[in-house]
Amino acid sequence: MRECIVVGAGAAGMSAALTLGRARRRTLVIDAGQQSNLAASGIGGLLGHDRRPPAEFYAAGRAELTAYPSVEVHRGVVAHGVQEDDGSFAVTFSDGRRERARSMVLASGMDYRYPRLPGMDERWGNSVFHCPFCHGWEVRDRPMGVLAEGAVGVHGALNLRAWSDRITLLTNGSELTDQHREQLAVGGVGLDERPITGLHGPGAELRAAIFADGGELPIGALLVKTTLYQRSTLARDLGASLTEPDEMLSVEAIKVDAMTRTGVPGLYAAGDAATSVPPSMAAAMASGYLAGAAAAVQLAAGY
Template sequence: MTYELREQYDVVVIGGGAAGLNGALMLGRARRSVAVIDAGEPRNAPAEGVHGLLGREGMPPSELLEIGRGEVRQYGGHVVDGAVTSANPTRDGFAVALADGREVKARKLLVTTGLVDRLPEIPGLAEHWGKDLVHCPYCHGWEVRDQAIGIVATGPMSMHGALLFRQWTADLVLFTNDRLALPPEELEKLKARGTRIVDGPIERIESEDGRIRGVRMANGEFVERTVLATSSRMEARAGFLKDLGLKAVEHSSGAGEHVPADPVGRTEVPGVWVAGNVTDLMAQVGAAAAAGAMAGAQINMELVNEDTAAAVAEYRAG
């Protein structure tokens, strides 16, 4: 079943991942008119399954989203395909413009557009993302356990990754790639646990039959690996918010850019809320969904207060 956008909603949710759908679910159950506008670019699309999510362990991401869409529609919410290009303030809320020329108005906005992963610019690396190039041991560690894993360093946080991935394999190599300087005490930790350190720049990643075969160093050395792990620079999808005066800023961790918000998702722009990876770069699916639910409940309470204030004013006038 498909839905056309109406002209006006209580809430428009921009982004149809776990955070957006769970926020819309809460709002729909609160009898709010809500529309979810989804551009169809989920961050976890390359992954075979969602992991670490109780009750949905191993489910393909697309299947999880389809279930979520059905649940939102069950409570009267609209879920539509479309890319948002801008959002502007109006007298009563916001006007949201889509790339195909449609426009929709809302009293409140919930932004759950997620993020984009910027990978190290190493030839042959990006095409393996989400398959045999992974980033999170809690998301992928079990699936690559006991394999020959290589950590491609991008900065100081890569030491953290090397310590973690050792839990899933004894055959671990850390490629510093001229991005990570290890002090003696950190080197000692790695060597004590049998992790090999390979210094120097990486020239390319070599593959065979679509799978990683190993890492070719700039000095000609070849190191066989079947799985690589690296950290991306994470950048919130938030460019369309610029007309509201809201933009992504550098995260305190140095991991990328996010849209700041308070603990329940309220941004510095009144009426605009965020949830999921657009604000919490490290959130897994369960945490993103929970944040969406919290934001949805908080938005409903704000609308309740506004409706109540309007009713009181009318009551007094009458």
């Protein structure tokens, strides 16, 4: 039996594994290869790795883990998980392989769900994005749109003014209140409530939003309201509690305490999967370290 299974090999999962490896704990890291930011051209805002291609970052992380003989990285997808009567955890892979461990860290990231408009997928993570702190610098000073409704759209548009003075809120057919209209006017933000049919531009570049009436709005970047959901039922299967997405945060996160404990003995969660605030690589790495340290302490205490 392993001492810890880490589900996920993104920034949080590898950070947890590195901490466990340095504590000489027998650890299995399960990498499904589904890191959410692989589509991005670079990592934004991670000290020491700013603008580094995500794939390069993950390759370097996996290489660092090889220095610790107690850590093994396995490529695969977890299909099912259960807590045994003795308190240990068992996971079954999609290929039928089964592994057990005394503790587990859930760090499988999130499923990012955004409006599936024509032209959006090929621009996602670059000129179309959900986090201005991760991508705003790269598209600074371009005319930008914000695709969202209600208060969250107004908030996002006003915040985006730090990167450009040409911002337009696109509500895609949804109407705003008079109060929201006034906020936008005072902030110098444009408003277009027409339904959108797609995005246009050469290759992966964004040049314009296309409306149902045939009109276009010239923009070079688009901030999109995105809801984050758990990629699998693993957290629920193991008895962890989840938050409910709300209008502003829109995150279905695993509930954890300050030390990433889920409330299920021996079960920890880190990274995007357990964040109730906008996700980031920096926050994921920090929470992964905490999860690894907390699991190592639990294992040392023998419970």
